[in-house]
Amino acid sequence: MPDNEPTEEELAEQIKGKTLQVYWYLLRHPTPMTAREVQRGTELSSPSLSLHHLEKLRQFGVVEKNAHGEYKITRDVRVGILRLFIGRGRAMVPRYLFYATFYTSLTAALMTMLLQFGSWYSIILILLLVSACVVLWYEALSIWREQPFPEQPE
Numbered sequence: 001m002p003d004n005e006p007t008e009e010e011l012a013e014q015i016k017g018k019t020l021q022v023y024w025y026l027l028r029h030p031t032p033m034t035a036r037e038v039q040r041g042t043e044l045s046s047p048s049l050s051l052h053h054l055e056k057l058r059q060f061g062v063v064e065k066n067a068h069g070e071y072k073i074t075r076d077v078r079v080g081i082l083r084l085f086i087g088r089g090r091a092m093v094p095r096y097l098f099y100a101t102f103y104t105s106l107t108a109a110l111m112t113m114l115l116q117f118g119s120w121y122s123i124i125l126i127l128l129l130v131s132a133c134v135v136l137w138y139e140a141l142s143i144w145r146e147q148p149f150p151e152q153p154e
Contacts, residue, residue: 032070
């Protein structure tokens with residue numbers, strides 16, 4: 001690795017807009033891709049524009065180009081909205097999705113136990129857990145809608 005490799009903060013300043021969309025597309029498709037494949041996948045106006053963004057990413061040390069002219073990710077950086085996602089490839093999902101799933105499962109399990117007792121504090125606890133679940137699901141879906149490049153059917 002070069003000594004002058006940019007930090008995460010510097011990359012966050014440089015990787016945004018269309019460059020972020022190209023990076024997102026490469027993250028979602030982990031196989032090496034040519035500039036034309038990236039251009040078609042990201043719906044950029046020309047392969048040269050795609051090449052510009054790929055070279056920008058290569059300059060930052062995030063992707064590398066092989067002898068066949070294909071680009072692949074070498075450094076996984078989470079900048080901007082990508083900090084709110086986990087996983088790699090097609091399995092990139094919002095972090096809040098795991099929290100929402102966990103608390104929904106916990107709420108369902110506790111509801112079956114607490115409703116048997118029927119006391120007022122059981123109802124308050126269930127209401128608090130349900131409200132937490134609603135907030136977490138709302139956040140997970142909001143982040144999902146804001147992803148840099150929504151997946152399109154192939």
